[in-house]
Amino acid sequence: MTLAPGKALRVAFGETVTELANDDPRIVVLDGDLGSSTRVDIFEAAHPERFFQMGIAEQNMLGVAAGMATVGFVPFVSTFACFAVARALDSIRVLIAQPRLNVKITGGYAGLLAGMTGKTHLMFDDVAVMRAMANMVVVSPADEVETRQAIKAITDYEGPVYLRLTRPETPILFDDAHRFELGKATLVRDGDDVTVFSTGVQTTRVFEAAQLLAAKGIETKLVHVPTIKPLDEEAIVDAAREAGFVVTAEEHTIIGGLGSAVAETLSDRYPVPVKRLGLADTFGESGPNHELLEKYGISIEKTAASIETLVRAR
Amino acid sequence: MTDQMIVTQPDITELEELVRQARVHIVRSIASAHGGHLGGPLSAIDMLVALYFGVLQIKPDQPDWPDRDRFVLSKGHSSIALYTTLAMRGYFSVEELDTFDAINSRLQGHPDMAITPGVDMSSGSLGLGFSGAVGIALGARAAGKDFTTFAMLGDGECNEGIVWEGAHVAERYRLGNLVAIVDHNKLQQFGWHGESVEVRLPPYTGNQLVDRWTAFGWKVFEMDGHDMNEILATIAKAKAHSNGPVAIVAHTVKGKGVSFMENNYKWHARVPTEEELAIAERELGEPTGGGAS
Numbered sequence: 001m002t003l004a005p006g007k008a009l010r011v012a013f014g015e016t017v018t019e020l021a022n023d024d025p026r027i028v029v030l031d032g033d034l035g036s037s038t039r040v041d042i043f044e045a046a047h048p049e050r051f052f053q054m055g056i057a058e059q060n061m062l063g064v065a066a067g068m069a070t071v072g073f074v075p076f077v078s079t080f081a082c083f084a085v086a087r088a089l090d091s092i093r094v095l096i097a098q099p100r101l102n103v104k105i106t107g108g109y110a111g112l113l114a115g116m117t118g119k120t121h122l123m124f125d126d127v128a129v130m131r132a133m134a135n136m137v138v139v140s141p142a143d144e145v146e147t148r149q150a151i152k153a154i155t156d157y158e159g160p161v162y163l164r165l166t167r168p169e170t171p172i173l174f175d176d177a178h179r180f181e182l183g184k185a186t187l188v189r190d191g192d193d194v195t196v197f198s199t200g201v202q203t204t205r206v207f208e209a210a211q212l213l214a215a216k217g218i219e220t221k222l223v224h225v226p227t228i229k230p231l232d233e234e235a236i237v238d239a240a241r242e243a244g245f246v247v248t249a250e251e252h253t254i255i256g257g258l259g260s261a262v263a264e265t266l267s268d269r270y271p272v273p274v275k276r277l278g279l280a281d282t283f284g285e286s287g288p289n290h291e292l293l294e295k296y297g298i299s300i301e302k303t304a305a306s307i308e309t310l311v312r313a314r
Numbered sequence: 315m316t317d318q319m320i321v322t323q324p325d326i327t328e329l330e331e332l333v334r335q336a337r338v339h340i341v342r343s344i345a346s347a348h349g350g351h352l353g354g355p356l357s358a359i360d361m362l363v364a365l366y367f368g369v370l371q372i373k374p375d376q377p378d379w380p381d382r383d384r385f386v387l388s389k390g391h392s393s394i395a396l397y398t399t400l401a402m403r404g405y406f407s408v409e410e411l412d413t414f415d416a417i418n419s420r421l422q423g424h425p426d427m428a429i430t431p432g433v434d435m436s437s438g439s440l441g442l443g444f445s446g447a448v449g450i451a452l453g454a455r456a457a458g459k460d461f462t463t464f465a466m467l468g469d470g471e472c473n474e475g476i477v478w479e480g481a482h483v484a485e486r487y488r489l490g491n492l493v494a495i496v497d498h499n500k501l502q503q504f505g506w507h508g509e510s511v512e513v514r515l516p517p518y519t520g521n522q523l524v525d526r527w528t529a530f531g532w533k534v535f536e537m538d539g540h541d542m543n544e545i546l547a548t549i550a551k552a553k554a555h556s557n558g559p560v561a562i563v564a565h566t567v568k569g570k571g572v573s574f575m576e577n578n579y580k581w582h583a584r585v586p587t588e589e590e591l592a593i594a595e596r597e598l599g600e601p602t603g604g605g606a607s
């Protein structure tokens with residue numbers, strides 16, 4: 001069973017922030033000249049008086065967002081992950097995280113698939129950077145359904161949040177019965193042979209990999225971790241205790257992302273072997289999505305193969 | 315160097331024909347790669363051809379020649395214009411343009427000095443390339459070398475604070491060996507809207523860009539960035555000005571050469587369909603499906 005096609009997370013974001021703003025006058029959007037890509041153009045068309053074009057000037061944009069938050073607004077800042085996290089990091093650190101201001105930083109086009117732009121734009125150490133920052137909440141939803149719920153949840157939460165968003169259309173994993181809860185992991189699939197923690201859109205690939213593995217008699221337990229910080233430590237420790245060894249998967253470098261968070265937690269609380277799947281310690285490159293996923297080893301097939309190798313080695 | 319020498323050396327008609335061919339390569343490359351940018355490359359290409367065929371002291375067979383003039387495409391998203399020019403100038407084959415944006419290609423979405431011959435500075439995150447160019451010029455000065463460093467920026471790129479940090483330092487050190495060309499095509503990617511959201515305003519209007527660069531202590535010239543004679547003459551004047559940095563504000567048309575792309579922000583980074591490509595080729599005076607090379 002393959003998953004039904006769904007919208008890109010960026011589209012779900014543009015639509016949801018627009019809807020929420022209908023009833024929540026605190027919501028404003030700040031754009032770094034990328035609205036037509038990150039899809040806050042949807043918001044601009046609906047709420048032009050609450051859309052602020054900051055131009056191609058990200059350090060200033062994050063600072064302006066901090067200022068607006070002190071006046072009672074809930075700014076959603078929209079640009080690509082590379083420019084939010086890498087370019088504007090000092091603004092985020094000093095003006096948003098340290099004073100714990102209510103700014104929602106969205107990192108669009110995060111991960112490996114940023115429309116052939118190549119290494120300058122491919123940001124897959126964003127979670128590592130933002131997770132290391134005190135006071136920051138880090139959320140990485142899997143599909144459009146969860147993205148909508150997550151945006152509602154982070155709007156209700158008072159404080160700085162980094163929301164990871166991606167560019168390509170993404171299959172739908174969750175139905176409307178799904179409940180995203182900040183700081184909580186979700187069991188997506190049960191299985192006895194291997195336990196995988198994954199985050200973001202990579203969860204949809206692991207889910208499909210699990211179907212391939214099931215056909216070979218390998219049953220995967222899949223725990224989706226959409227909030228990377230604060231981490232659902234109980235869910236992770238419980239699953240590790242049951243399984244005895246765990247695998248992590250993410251469209252992010254294996255340095256500092258979900259895999260690191262899980263390994264840190266387990267080494268403190270319940271040491272078991274942890275195998276991290278994700279992107280190697282490298283920069284990306286231009287190319288079509290499916291070729292990048294293959295080459296960098298995180299496609300559905302590559303994920304299935306990696307998990308199978310790990311299971312057979314045990 | 316006088317205006318005379320520069321203007322009379324290259325054959326204007328030949329350069330204009332190279333520009334035409336380059337536009338065809340650009341449009342075809344974006345269509346076949348299914349990615350990349352169009353509006354900005356098409357506004358910049360006349361100036362790139364002028365630089366690489368009429369101005370820069372370079373040795374394409376020796377891209378790392380230490381005394382070469384340098385060119386930094388700070389508006390790195392216009393990479394296909396740079397790659398096309400480099401290919402036509404002999405840094406690599408024109409056929410290699412077919413690998414633009416492909417996996418394992420040397421021709422990445424944004425210029426990468428680590429892998430592409432002829433790329434003097436990596437860019438793609440707007441504003442950064444210009445800092446690198448200031449550093450090259452400062453380094454040349456400190457090393458006693460007399461080559462010239464050119465940087466090309468977008469007008470939207472001039473939103474970035476770092477551009478003005480670089481401009482300040484370049485003036486401070488009176489870098490007469492640095493020329494910034496601002497591709498003033500009056501559009502950025504999305505920008506501010508006008509009377510409706512469909513209408514996107516220019517990043518700067520009137521004399522704003524000229525005034526800003528002037529206020530930062532730069533000598534400023536303006537030119538029509540699609541007039542080959544004017545481009546060569548203005549660059550010659552800029553080179554001749556040696557007691558401080560020069561900014562050339564080049565008035566251009568985003569998407570220049572293809573009617574439906576001109577002045578239309580939606581063509582910043584759209585991929586043409588087959589039909590659109592055919593129209594573009596026709597408008598650029600090229601038989602559909604033929605080779606421009």
Ligand SMILES: Cc1ncc(C[n+]2csc(CCOP(=O)(O)OP(=O)(O)O)c2C)c(N)n1
Binds near residue numbers: 033472
């Ligand atoms: C720091 C940074 N922010 C955002 C972008 C995304 N981006 C790429 S091109 C572009 C618009 C550039 O406009 P302009 O400089 O006027 O270039 P042109 O119109 O000549 O294409 C933007 C916002 C980027 N590459 N770098």
